Amino acid sequence: MTAASPLLAIRGLRAAYGKIEALKGVDVEINSGEIVALIGANGAGKSTLMMTIFGKPRARAGQILYEGKDITAVPTHEIAHLRIAQSPEGRRIFPRMSVAENLQMGADVTDSTPAERESTLERVFALFPRLKERFAQRGGTLSGGEQQMLAIGRALMSRPRLLMLDEPSLGLAPLIARQIFDAIRTLNRQDGLTVLIVEQNANHALKLAHRGYVMVNGLITLAGSGAELLQRPEIRAAYLEGGRHA
Amino acid sequence: MTALSQETVSATRTAAGIPFILKKAFLSALVALVLFSLMIGIRTEAGPDGQLTYWTRFGELASIVGIVFGGSILIELARQWIGPIGAEKLVPPAVHRGMSILGNYLAPALLIFTLLVPVIFYNQRYILDLAILVLTYVMLGWGLNVVVGLAGLLDLGYVAFYAVGAYSYALLATNFGWSFWICLPLAGILAAMWGVMLGFPVLRLRGDYLAIVTLAFGEIIRLVIINWQSLTGGPNGVTGIPRPTLFGIPLDNSDDGLAAKLGIEYSPTHRIVFLFYLILALALLTNWVTIRLRRLPIGRAWEALREDEVACRALGINTTTTKLTAFATGALFGGFAGAFFATRQGFISPESFTFQESALVLAIVVLGGMGSQLGVALAALAMIGGFELFRGLEIYRMLVFGWAMVLIMIWRPRGLIGHRAPTVYLKKAQAISSDLVKEGHG
Numbered sequence: 001m002t003a004a005s006p007l008l009a010i011r012g013l014r015a016a017y018g019k020i021e022a023l024k025g026v027d028v029e030i031n032s033g034e035i036v037a038l039i040g041a042n043g044a045g046k047s048t049l050m051m052t053i054f055g056k057p058r059a060r061a062g063q064i065l066y067e068g069k070d071i072t073a074v075p076t077h078e079i080a081h082l083r084i085a086q087s088p089e090g091r092r093i094f095p096r097m098s099v100a101e102n103l104q105m106g107a108d109v110t111d112s113t114p115a116e117r118e119s120t121l122e123r124v125f126a127l128f129p130r131l132k133e134r135f136a137q138r139g140g141t142l143s144g145g146e147q148q149m150l151a152i153g154r155a156l157m158s159r160p161r162l163l164m165l166d167e168p169s170l171g172l173a174p175l176i177a178r179q180i181f182d183a184i185r186t187l188n189r190q191d192g193l194t195v196l197i198v199e200q201n202a203n204h205a206l207k208l209a210h211r212g213y214v215m216v217n218g219l220i221t222l223a224g225s226g227a228e229l230l231q232r233p234e235i236r237a238a239y240l241e242g243g244r245h246a
Numbered sequence: 247m248t249a250l251s252q253e254t255v256s257a258t259r260t261a262a263g264i265p266f267i268l269k270k271a272f273l274s275a276l277v278a279l280v281l282f283s284l285m286i287g288i289r290t291e292a293g294p295d296g297q298l299t300y301w302t303r304f305g306e307l308a309s310i311v312g313i314v315f316g317g318s319i320l321i322e323l324a325r326q327w328i329g330p331i332g333a334e335k336l337v338p339p340a341v342h343r344g345m346s347i348l349g350n351y352l353a354p355a356l357l358i359f360t361l362l363v364p365v366i367f368y369n370q371r372y373i374l375d376l377a378i379l380v381l382t383y384v385m386l387g388w389g390l391n392v393v394v395g396l397a398g399l400l401d402l403g404y405v406a407f408y409a410v411g412a413y414s415y416a417l418l419a420t421n422f423g424w425s426f427w428i429c430l431p432l433a434g435i436l437a438a439m440w441g442v443m444l445g446f447p448v449l450r451l452r453g454d455y456l457a458i459v460t461l462a463f464g465e466i467i468r469l470v471i472i473n474w475q476s477l478t479g480g481p482n483g484v485t486g487i488p489r490p491t492l493f494g495i496p497l498d499n500s501d502d503g504l505a506a507k508l509g510i511e512y513s514p515t516h517r518i519v520f521l522f523y524l525i526l527a528l529a530l531l532t533n534w535v536t537i538r539l540r541r542l543p544i545g546r547a548w549e550a551l552r553e554d555e556v557a558c559r560a561l562g563i564n565t566t567t568t569k570l571t572a573f574a575t576g577a578l579f580g581g582f583a584g585a586f587f588a589t590r591q592g593f594i595s596p597e598s599f600t601f602q603e604s605a606l607v608l609a610i611v612v613l614g615g616m617g618s619q620l621g622v623a624l625a626a627l628a629m630i631g632g633f634e635l636f637r638g639l640e641i642y643r644m645l646v647f648g649w650a651m652v653l654i655m656i657w658r659p660r661g662l663i664g665h666r667a668p669t670v671y672l673k674k675a676q677a678i679s680s681d682l683v684k685e686g687h688g
Contacts, residue, residue, distance in 0.1 A: 054559070054560060056559060075564075076559050077559060077562050077563055077564040077565070078562070079562070080560065080561055080562025081562055086560040088556060088557060088560050092554050092556060092557035092560075093554075093557070094549070094550050094553035094554055094557065095553060096549075096552075096553055096666060097546075097549060097550065097553060097668070098668035098670065100668060100670040101546060101549075101668055101669060101670045103670075104546060104670045105546055105547075105550050105561055106561055108543040108546060108547070108561075108563075109561055109562035109563070136668060154561070158561070158562070
């Protein structure tokens, strides 16, 4: 892994909701082809970090560099055109629109050719065959796991280089969560997709990830490889064995 | 309300039925007593010398309260007898299936019938006028449907664009003598510009807040029209608005008129028939454009915006331009309809553009089923046609429509046609079964 030119580099990032500062100077690097996990307790600022990369809320200080370019001030809707895709927290699929339309919404942003679109769709169906079965069904009638698959599939339709997933296992049965994590691993290994994954489920996420960051109260307190972090006693105490928060 | 009624049903099942029913009926009667004690119990009138005279009518009051008491018992008994599922169970599945088959042929059949209306009712001026009125509201409904039904932006001031369109044509035609066919697109463009102007300040608003601002916008336009006497003629309106021509050929009994040119006998009905086909063409244009737009990324973006604004932004949709185009497109069709209204009436005044018009068009869209083109057309037919039907029973018609609206909202909370047709298919079209799936939420 070349630390020289990461795909996404975040330097001293600060963001706030009104007077409440949610990010207090965050440094994160994501290299091309990596899965990076961001773990932390509720309210640590994980989701805020993801949203700030998308410019909502805007960064108060610091820099976000994507492929070496500063995207800190790029409007939210244009960031998706840079082939950064996001599956937001709580899935947020379009409930009254069909599965097909939901997927099409993901592809509408890009200027991909119909052939490219077709092959991406095939790829999404190969990963999540359930979506093919439910193609004409309304999004709101899917189960929670299927909705999560749809949210990831929708994000993939824009043919991203960097995929950001916010709590993909939220509210899912362990078996379904495992399927989702397997799909993310497949995407990373076979398609070389770079993934930033925000998770409460630290065990799963750190096993999946090459590297991980631990966030507490708007600051990165620990960083290291996934396996390394899993072995740290304070991580085990705080996130894995149901102990007190650090 | 439904949650409450279901609770009461289950409560009656477990608790003793009769005391519960009596208690409920007693409460209803009490409410009726309070409500009607002044409205019915005391009758006031001006006496012969202008002084106030009043007398009590306790007998009538007692009978009203009694009716409420008895009626409440009957309704509660009926509700227990039908069960908690309510009206859905009353309609057998065979009827449902028959209706869905009928539904496939309803739209083309309606269209063919509409095309033939002037042929069938050629000698009935009243029906032709009514049909033109209905079609005007169909067009307004389809226009507002873009804003409310597709983009989910609650607009209570749609009449403003109707007014802008009407005054644009009226003023351009009377001041500069421009023909209808030049003014029509101009009226639409001007209305669309006002749509964008309304759109800018309300971009950050949604739901209730948006509704209030659009309501105010509708009133502002009307007040400006009333007070800007030098331009709009104020409350006197604009008179002598030219009639439309068939590409320069007037439809009158002059030597240059269409009848003379065709060598047929002149009849004033020619103009009515022409107006009918004109508004039909405009309405169908609205429908066609909306259907086309729904299949394009912009139309999908409107619908996605209605569903989830945050997700839209994450998918790279520019919510600003998406909202503005929705406002502008809706306003454009409102402007067209306004120009048609002006040329049909020959006279316009601010009185035609009150809030009631906005409310009526919105009611058409909501009753029809938000986003459903056929539903909106049917609702317009029922509302406007129904209004005329009950014209003889003037005092009761608002009552009837209030009831009809309440019943539709109970039985079909998503409107007459609540089913939304998807716009993307997998290679070949598949039978969509999602409308058979029980509704979740959203």
